[in-house]
Amino acid sequence: MTPGPEGDQPTTRIPRVAGEPADHDSATGPIPRVPAEEPAGVTAEIHENDRSEDTDDSGRRPTLLEQMGGIPGIIASTVPVAVFVVANVLFELKPALIAAVVAGVLVAVFRIARRQPLQPAISGLFGVAVCAFIAYRTGEARGFYLPGLLYSAALGLAFLVSIIVRRPLAGVIWHAVNGHGQGWRRNPRMLRAYSWASALWALVFAARLVVQGWLYNADEETWLGIARLAMGYPLLGLAIVGTVVAVRRAERTPAAG
Structure with a gap:
């Protein structure tokens, strides 16, 4: 019990229960808040320890x-x-x-x-x-491009296999890059859209492998380097655009039934 202002009845301070609205109406009016006290330095230490090494300053995972x-x-x-x-x-x-x-x-x-x-x-x-x-x-200078050819072959095969096992890599990678979950796999339209997008990515890597592989076997070092650059970001951008178009189209299509 604490004395109230002059002429008023004493007011009872009741700690607010977690989850209860702050301005809880009662017969005597709003219940005053009683701030919980913590030992000095404990709060800062807890927040510092709770911050994961793979989160940024705002606590959000990059x-x-x-x-x-x-x-x-x-x-x-x-x-x-x-x-x-x-x-x-x-x-x-x-x-x-x-x-x-x-x-x-x-x-x-x-x-x-x-x-x-x-x-x-x-x-x-x-x-x-x-x-x-x-x-x-x-x-040989062409040896510099050999790992890239093997990399394209491996990725092209991975995209094809992901379509067969119904885990299209275009969707898995796209949602991982943007920090989203993998719940899209439960949506048949999204699964179909990402399957088409994965097929496009497989085609891109296959094109790199065929063209650059032919130049590699022909020992055309200069043209091989030019093809490596020309088939880099341009084809990568084409695959990204194709993925975005396929996904947005699937999102706009109303569900059957």
Whole structure:
């Protein structure tokens, strides 16, 4: 019991039960709030410990696209390849390999200086190191593009298999990149749309494999490098547009029945 203002009856302070509205009406009017007291420093320590290492400052888990550094990060990971293509045209194999590795290191340093995600830079540097090693061991510039050909073959096969097992990778990857769940698989229209989109992605990787594989066997190093760049972002953009169109069309189509 605490004394109220002059002339008023004493007011009883009743702690608010969790989940009860703050301004609970009663016969005596609103019940005053009694703030819960916590030991000094405990709240800050709990919030700090609850923050996961893979969440940002707001406590939200970064999407896969954000972990990759966004579009700039994806572009940065391909800089060493572009440098190798140009340097191989202007110079010989060894200077081109050195230029590609140096470009990968500079991209990593640049992202460190700007405190940007390092995953794209590290992935690009690792990839160009593997390609450079194969080219150096074989003594042929076309060896630099061999891992990319194997990568396209593996992805094309993976997209085809995902359609057969009814887990189309276009949907799995798209929702993972954007931080969404995988509940779309329970929607037949969305499942069908992502299956068509996955078939488009498989076609893109198959086209890369066929064209670049033919240039690789023909030992056309310069044209192979040009094809690697020309069939990179343009075909990637085409596949993304196709995925968006297929999904939006499925979302607009009314459910049967």
